[in-house]
Amino acid sequence: MFWYGHDLSGWGWFAMSASMILFWTLVITLGVLLFRALARQEGTDAPKTGPSSPAPTTAEQLLGERFARGEIDEDEYHRRLTVLHAGRGPSPSKN
CATH class of the missing domain: 1.20.5 (Single alpha-helices involved in coiled-coils or other helix-helix interfaces)
Structure with missing residues (x-):
């Protein structure tokens, strides 16, 4: 053995x-x-402490991001920003 x-x-x-x-x-x-x-x-059962989805992006933020990326120039940025503040943007037709 x-x-x-x-x-x-x-x-x-x-x-x-x-x-x-x-x-x-x-x-x-x-x-x-x-x-x-x-x-x-x-x-997964516990409530989340942070936001579940990112905050909605406003039109001004989107315009600022496009300006920062160089998609639009300074004149176009100021022109579109003025339109946003004046409320003269295109509005959908209501029936």
């Missing part, structure tokens, strides 16, 4: 140590994954 006596050889100790490290690594990893999965499920 035991050809080299009644104890483990060097490779036996190495295999036993490696398997013990692997076992505890798997146990700890599974525990962490289970904890994260349960925390994620609880987080």
Whole structure:
């Protein structure tokens, strides 16, 4: 049964140590994954602290972004901004 006596050889100790490290690594990893999965499920039921959707962008903000990107020049920016403030923009026809 035991050809080299009644104890483990060097490779036996190495295999036993490696398997013990692997076992505890798997146990700890599974525990962490289970904890994260349960925390994620609880987080979906709880109310969100931040805004769920970004605030709607106003026409002035869109115009400013277009000016900043260089899509329109300064004259066109001021002309369109004046139109927005005066309320003379195109309005949809009402039936």
